[in-house]
Amino acid sequence: MHTRYGFTKMNLAEFSPWLQQQRLGRTILKIQQHHTWNPNYSLFNGHNHFERQQAMKNHHVAHNGWQNIGQHFTIFPDGSILTGRSLETTPACIFGQNAGSICIESFGNFDQGGDVMRPEQRTAIIQVTALLCKKFNLPINEFSIIYHHWFDLATGERKESPVNSKSCPGSGFFGGNSIADCVNNFLPLISQALNNYHPGDSTNHVSKYVVVTASRLNIRKGPSTAFPPASDRAPIERGSIIRVYDENGDWLKISNSKSHWVFGRFTQEVVRASVNAQVLRVRNGPGTNFAILGTIPKGEEVFVLEESNAWCKIDFDDKWLSRNFLDFHL
Numbered sequence: 361m362h363t364r365y366g367f368t369k370m371n372l373a374e375f376s377p378w379l380q381q382q383r384l385g386r387t388i389l390k391i392q393q394h395h396t397w398n399p400n401y402s403l404f405n406g407h408n409h410f411e412r413q414q415a416m417k418n419h420h421v422a423h424n425g426w427q428n429i430g431q432h433f434t435i436f437p438d439g440s441i442l443t444g445r446s447l448e449t450t451p452a453c454i455f456g457q458n459a460g461s462i463c464i465e466s467f468g469n470f471d472q473g474g475d476v477m478r479p480e481q482r483t484a485i486i487q488v489t490a491l492l493c494k495k496f497n498l499p500i501n502e503f504s505i506i507y508h509h510w511f512d513l514a515t516g517e518r519k520e521s522p523v524n525s526k527s528c529p530g531s532g533f534f535g536g537n538s539i540a541d542c543v544n545n546f547l548p549l550i551s552q553a554l555n556n557y558h559p560g561d562s563t564n565h566v567s568k569y570v571v572v573t574a575s576r577l578n579i580r581k582g583p584s585t586a587f588p589p590a591s592d593r594a595p596i597e598r599g600s601i602i603r604v605y606d607e608n609g610d611w612l613k614i615s616n617s618k619s620h621w622v623f624g625r626f627t628q629e630v631v632r633a634s635v636n637a638q639v640l641r642v643r644n645g646p647g648t649n650f651a652i653l654g655t656i657p658k659g660e661e662v663f664v665l666e667e668s669n670a671w672c673k674i675d676f677d678d679k680w681l682s683r684n685f686l687d688f689h690l
């Protein structure tokens with residue numbers, strides 16, 4: 361394991377224990393798959409992992425105006441894994457899909473006729489995705505593992521046959537980039553890697569969910585400002601969903617296993633729900649007279665911030681769903 365420019369380079373054997381040590385405040389619901397496209401294989405010489413990662417960061421910061429590199433992980437042709445932005449930070453990778461996501465970029469151009477994926481990289485993509493599913497208790501399906509290609513670039517809407525979308529993670533990525541390709545080709549490999557995996561009940565011991573309303577929320581070792589910040593935890597960003605396990609006055613315990621607390625006045629309670637209609641319209645206000653912003657497919661999880669006349673607001677921005685088509689969980 362090696363760190364340079366703030367990025368850590370690992371092989372698969374190092375990645376697994378490293379991931380086990382990570383503690384996250386934000387609730388992870390999705391793993392995004394991408395390819396870098398440019399840079400492609402011709403720009404990788406076997407030694408320049410850090411330089412390529414730094415070049416991507418520079419592009420994302422200078423050209424896209426982002427605060428950091430967009431992705432959490434880059435998987436290189438030789439199977440090396442480089443960290444990117446902090447896991448506690450929401451990625452900048454799929455418009456409308458970044459909250460609750462972890463973003464993986466596979467280095468190369470995996471459109472048909474592009475780079476031929478090396479076996480080491482193929483193994484690393486499968487294993488890293490599998491380990492992330494296990495770590496965050498995600499079911500192996502097309503809602504927790506998503507491709508950039510499925511989402512409209514302008515609206516963020518998910519579509520079976522997208523028109524205005526990137527080909528990412530590549531029209532040749534594990535046999536294709538459609539939802540069906542993912543279900544038929546990629547997901548079985550993840551299931552196989554996890555052999556007899558059954559996601560545990562991630563809601564075990566959770567008393568409620570909250571969303572972070574402050575721009576950055578510190579995690580402390582106990583339920584008051586007299587306790588020091590938890591040294592192994594980064595602050596949680598605005599908009600992140602947190603699981604709450606216990607409460608003490610205004611303070612919320614956000615880990616089941618550790619004494620990690622946040623100040624509850626910088627959060628707002630939300631209610632977890634999932635969509636039970638085949639396709640549910642998102643509107644910019646609480647009623648059918650408001651404009652349609654997009655749709656959400658059956659099975660997708662949302663967190664409700666506010667209710668008005670049988671309509672539910674699911675974002676700080678005005679995004680509303682009809683309450684009739686939601687199943688409410690704890």
Ligand SMILES: [Zn+2]
Nearest residue numbers: 394395508528
């Ligand atoms: Zn992408």
